[in-house]
Amino acid sequence: MLKETFLLSNGVHIPKVGFGTWQVPNGDIAYQAVKDALEVGYIHIDTAYVYENEISVGQAIKDSKSDRKDLFITSKLPSHIKDYQETETYFHESLKRLEMDYMDLFLIHAPWPWSNIGQDCKVGNAEAWKKMIELYQSKKIRSIGVSNFNVDDLKDLIKRTGFIPHVNQIAFFAGHYQKQKETIAFCKENNILVEAYSPLAIGHALKTPLVLTLAEKYHKTPAQILIRYTLEHGTLPLPKSTKKARMIENADLDFTLDQKDVEALDVLSEDPRRFG
Numbered sequence: 440m441l442k443e444t445f446l447l448s449n450g451v452h453i454p455k456v457g458f459g460t461w462q463v464p465n466g467d468i469a470y471q472a473v474k475d476a477l478e479v480g481y482i483h484i485d486t487a488y489v490y491e492n493e494i495s496v497g498q499a500i501k502d503s504k505s506d507r508k509d510l511f512i513t514s515k516l517p518s519h520i521k522d523y524q525e526t527e528t529y530f531h532e533s534l535k536r537l538e539m540d541y542m543d544l545f546l547i548h549a550p551w552p553w554s555n556i557g558q559d560c561k562v563g564n565a566e567a568w569k570k571m572i573e574l575y576q577s578k579k580i581r582s583i584g585v586s587n588f589n590v591d592d593l594k595d596l597i598k599r600t601g602f603i604p605h606v607n608q609i610a611f612f613a614g615h616y617q618k619q620k621e622t623i624a625f626c627k628e629n630n631i632l633v634e635a636y637s638p639l640a641i642g643h644a645l646k647t648p649l650v651l652t653l654a655e656k657y658h659k660t661p662a663q664i665l666i667r668y669t670l671e672h673g674t675l676p677l678p679k680s681t682k683k684a685r686m687i688e689n690a691d692l693d694f695t696l697d698q699k700d701v702e703a704l705d706v707l708s709e710d711p712r713r714f715g
C-alpha cells in the first residue's frame with residue numbers, strides 16, 4: 440500500500456498513504472519518528488512550517504540515505520501569510536529547514552489565519568497562490584495545493600487565478616462525511632485530490648462501538664478500519680504516530696470495506712455513543 444499512488448491532475452504520482460507529523464516535536468522525537476516511518480516504508484511525509492519540525496524531518500530523511508526522488512515531501516505555507524513576496528520567503532525557508540532543493544507538494548495551510556478562523560482573506564490567498572504557481576512553473580515545486588478550503592474558497596481562488604489546485608487537504612474521518620461531502624464532491628468534479636487529515640479523528644474515533652464491531656468483523660484493528668474508510672472515499676490518509684508498531688499497523692490496509700459499512704461510518708457522528 441505504501442508504494443501505491445494516486446495520480447494528480449498534472450500527472451504527478453503521489454503515494455496513497457502519507458505520514459503525518461503534526462504535534463511531533465522538533466528534535467529527537469520528530470527525528471526518530473521520521474526515521475522509523477522511512478524504515479517501515481512510508482515514502483510520503485507531511486509536515487508544515489508551523490509544525491516547527493522541518494529541521495528534524497529533513498535530517499532524518501538525509502540520514503536515511505533514501506534517494507530524494509523516491510520520496511514525496513509536503514510542507515505548508517503558514518496560514519497568516521497572505522502575500523505574494525512573503526510566500527516566496529516562507530517557501531525558501533521551508534526548503535532550507537528541510538535541506539532540500541525542491542518540494543513535491545506545497546500547500547496554503549488554511550484560507551484564514553488559525554488565529555482568526557473565517558476571516559475573509561480571498562485577495563491574499565490569490566496573491567500567495569500566484570507566487571506558488573510561479574514556483575510550480577519554475578519546477579521548485581512538483582505540485583501545489585490548498586488545505587482547509589471549502590467550496591467557496593476553492594471557487595474564488597480558481598476564479599481569481601484560473602489555476603486549479605492539485606490537492607485540497609481537509610479534516611476527514613468517519614463521522615465527518617456530512618460536513619465535508621460538498622467539498623469532496625467539488626474536488627472530485629474538478630480533479631482535485633482530497634487528502635484526509637486526522638483520519639483517526641486524532642485518536643477520538645478509535646473506541647467508537649461501530650468501529651470496534653467492524654474491527655472484529657474484518658479481523659483488523661480500529662485504526663485500520665478508520666484509515667481504510669478514508670481510502671474507500673478516494674481520499675489520501677495522513678495518519679500520524681510516534682510509535683513504530685502503530686506505523687506498521689496504520690499501513691497494513693490491504694482489504695476493502697463493504698459499501699454498507701462505509702455508509703454506516705459516514706454517519707458515525709450521529710451515533711450518540713460516539714465517544715462511549
Ligand SMILES: NC(=O)c1ccc[n+]([C@@H]2O[C@H](COP(=O)([O-])OP(=O)(O)OC[C@H]3O[C@@H](n4cnc5c(N)ncnc54)[C@H](OP(=O)(O)O)[C@@H]3O)[C@@H](O)[C@H]2O)c1
Nearest residue numbers: 459460461636637638639640641642662678679680681685
Ligand atoms: N492541514 C491541516 O490543517 C492539518 C491539521 C491536522 C493534521 N494534519 C496532518 O494530518 C496528520 C494526521 O492527523 P492528526 O495528527 O491530527 O491525527 P490522527 O492521525 O488522526 O491521529 C493521531 C493520534 O492517534 C494516535 N494513533 C496513531 N495510530 C494509532 C493506532 N494504530 N492505534 C491507536 N492510536 C493511534 C496517535 O498517538 P501516537 O503518536 O502516540 O501513536 C495520535 O494521538 C497530521 O499529523 C498532519 O500531518 C493537517
